[in-house]
Amino acid sequence: MPKDPVTRNDVAEYAGVSTAVVSYVVNEGPRKVAPETRDRVLEAIRALGYRPNATARALRMGTTRTFGLITPDGGNPLFAELAKAIDREAAARGYVVLQTSADGDPETENAKIAELLTRQVSGLILVAPTEDPDLRDVEVPVIAVNRRLPAVSSVRPAYLDGARLGVEHLISHGHRRIGLVIGGAGHPERELGWRTALATAALPEGPVVRAPFSREGGYWAGRVLLRHEPTAIFASSDLQAIGVLRALHEAGADVPGDVAVVAFDGTPETEYTWPPLTVVRQPVEALAREAVRRLIEGEESVEALTVPTDLVRRRSCGC
Amino acid sequence: MPKDPVTRNDVAEYAGVSTAVVSYVVNEGPRKVAPETRDRVLEAIRALGYRPNATARALRMGTTRTFGLITPDGGNPLFAELAKAIDREAAARGYVVLQTSADGDPETENAKIAELLTRQVSGLILVAPTEDPDLRDVEVPVIAVNRRLPAVSSVRPAYLDGARLGVEHLISHGHRRIGLVIGGAGHPERELGWRTALATAALPEGPVVRAPFSREGGYWAGRVLLRHEPTAIFASSDLQAIGVLRALHEAGADVPGDVAVVAFDGTPETEYTWPPLTVVRQPVEALAREAVRRLIEGEESVEALTVPTDLVRRRSCGC
DNA sequence: TTGAAAGCGGTACCAG
DNA sequence: CTGGTACCGCTTTCAA
Numbered sequence: 059m060p061k062d063p064v065t066r067n068d069v070a071e072y073a074g075v076s077t078a079v080v081s082y083v084v085n086e087g088p089r090k091v092a093p094e095t096r097d098r099v100l101e102a103i104r105a106l107g108y109r110p111n112a113t114a115r116a117l118r119m120g121t122t123r124t125f126g127l128i129t130p131d132g133g134n135p136l137f138a139e140l141a142k143a144i145d146r147e148a149a150a151r152g153y154v155v156l157q158t159s160a161d162g163d164p165e166t167e168n169a170k171i172a173e174l175l176t177r178q179v180s181g182l183i184l185v186a187p188t189e190d191p192d193l194r195d196v197e198v199p200v201i202a203v204n205r206r207l208p209a210v211s212s213v214r215p216a217y218l219d220g221a222r223l224g225v226e227h228l229i230s231h232g233h234r235r236i237g238l239v240i241g242g243a244g245h246p247e248r249e250l251g252w253r254t255a256l257a258t259a260a261l262p263e264g265p266v267v268r269a270p271f272s273r274e275g276g277y278w279a280g281r282v283l284l285r286h287e288p289t290a291i292f293a294s295s296d297l298q299a300i301g302v303l304r305a306l307h308e309a310g311a312d313v314p315g316d317v318a319v320v321a322f323d324g325t326p327e328t329e330y331t332w333p334p335l336t337v338v339r340q341p342v343e344a345l346a347r348e349a350v351r352r353l354i355e356g357e358e359s360v361e362a363l364t365v366p367t368d369l370v371r372r373r374s375c376g377c
Numbered sequence: 378m379p380k381d382p383v384t385r386n387d388v389a390e391y392a393g394v395s396t397a398v399v400s401y402v403v404n405e406g407p408r409k410v411a412p413e414t415r416d417r418v419l420e421a422i423r424a425l426g427y428r429p430n431a432t433a434r435a436l437r438m439g440t441t442r443t444f445g446l447i448t449p450d451g452g453n454p455l456f457a458e459l460a461k462a463i464d465r466e467a468a469a470r471g472y473v474v475l476q477t478s479a480d481g482d483p484e485t486e487n488a489k490i491a492e493l494l495t496r497q498v499s500g501l502i503l504v505a506p507t508e509d510p511d512l513r514d515v516e517v518p519v520i521a522v523n524r525r526l527p528a529v530s531s532v533r534p535a536y537l538d539g540a541r542l543g544v545e546h547l548i549s550h551g552h553r554r555i556g557l558v559i560g561g562a563g564h565p566e567r568e569l570g571w572r573t574a575l576a577t578a579a580l581p582e583g584p585v586v587r588a589p590f591s592r593e594g595g596y597w598a599g600r601v602l603l604r605h606e607p608t609a610i611f612a613s614s615d616l617q618a619i620g621v622l623r624a625l626h627e628a629g630a631d632v633p634g635d636v637a638v639v640a641f642d643g644t645p646e647t648e649y650t651w652p653p654l655t656v657v658r659q660p661v662e663a664l665a666r667e668a669v670r671r672l673i674e675g676e677e678s679v680e681a682l683t684v685p686t687d688l689v690r691r692r693s694c695g696c
Numbered sequence: 697t698t699g700a701a702a703g704c705g706g707t708a709c710c711a712g
Numbered sequence: 713c714t715g716g717t718a719c720c721g722c723t724t725t726c727a728a
Binding site for chain 4: 114
Binding site for chain 1: 382426428429430431432433435436441443450451452454457458460461464465468473474475476477478480491492494495496497513514516592596619620622623626645646648649650651652653
């Protein structure tokens, strides 16, 4: 027996006032209300269990105070952490986040974008979107996180500097043959960071393996890499590093004794691998904060905002 | 220069028809429209880039076709997997999911519930909610996942049978001193499953340690447990098992040689621990499917629906 | 200080 | 087959 929802009319009637007054009380404005009338209204609200209808409010106001958030995969720890941080950040500013996953599929991504726009989101946050999402006729602010997009504001970690930082750390441990595990095309910066660190130290370029950003991908890459006998490996994502670790264990290699490992990302999972991974940590909270801020403040700039990373030393590098 | 959104009025005017006709075309009903008129309208929609306003539609229809989803922590892999599955399942049925995290805090949880109701969600999915969420005056269907709640429909894995299955497997490997890592109060079933398996095999109860459902909690529990020298450990969650694994590695114990481990949950992370974890897998997809189905079909029953688990044999048990 | 009423965008009934 | 229009719940201007 789902009782009819209580509307503002019911409250007005119960309190013996007009609907306008109820509105003034609920929103604490824009007109003043006599304290005594106010109390009557509040009492009515409590008595009836009235809950304002945000849908109607949104229609009238033209804004939902809702952000749409699309990640390639909610099951990826990095994206989960990012989503969590964005949710928290948005909530703190009175926004709600409609979070959904594109399953790494461009078509699904476009369908989700359309769906979110239909629901009148006040802004769109695209985490690591595909190459070329359909953003025509989008009249709300959009921000890309962890990836640049033409004509769209974006926020991202310092991929190049971060990767260089990680590789330099490996070099400081005395490594001279440092392999790289990196994703497919379209992610040049971490690779460039690795290359730069090696060049600066006048070291030859170690082996490079391209594989998907997944545990499976890292495992496969690790096995391939082992044949080149590197003394250290820089993995461009946590997931890949975890796969590399497995390949190393299976081969009976000691980490960091035989092969040292450093990863890029720094999700919580890396603290509990064996051995714990030394990582270049993405500034997840800062990325979330900046993304939300830009959206709310309607940042016009299409310049990518780059947020610095930091090195977290654990066991896998030899520290 | 955010151009004004195109409304149904603009389309009607452009196509030279009434707004009603536009509505009939967009919704393919409830009245028929002459094919030629239809084409004019579709052309107008395309030309103007019209996108229906779901907010207005929801107001008129009284339903948003949106579910609210609250998890204790979006960063927890199990909840992330569950959320992902629910999102996918709901999308397949034309619903969108408003996903948010309660940060494991009852107050936040209640605030989020209120927030979601305010936004007129068509149903509420509470994943592993706290003891006693405030569900008064909730006029939409609610379903609890992975936890029973008074007077609320719920869906959950077979905790007891699953735990028993895991422990029996350990017993079949010849273990006779099997420790248990379990959460604090309020989760009696996995413990009972462990107890039942031991009793059935006429084995003495091994040591029990209660710790938070986290990697840290598991680590701590593992260290405590080691002092009792068990030959096997059943961890009631993946996260705890991962912590246990670290404690074991630090102590120089071989897994599964010195101590075997089996965990409950079976998130993807367990496939890549060292050694890979044998797990009792929660039927995440089935849980999601049933939760969404019950919500949509307005399941009245308050009986908890129990979905069976299955054992995934990997290395940590000695298989 | 309060009330009446217009209108946000869309739906669907009633007439034609 | 199509047009006109009342109404969903709420905000806010205008008038009282």
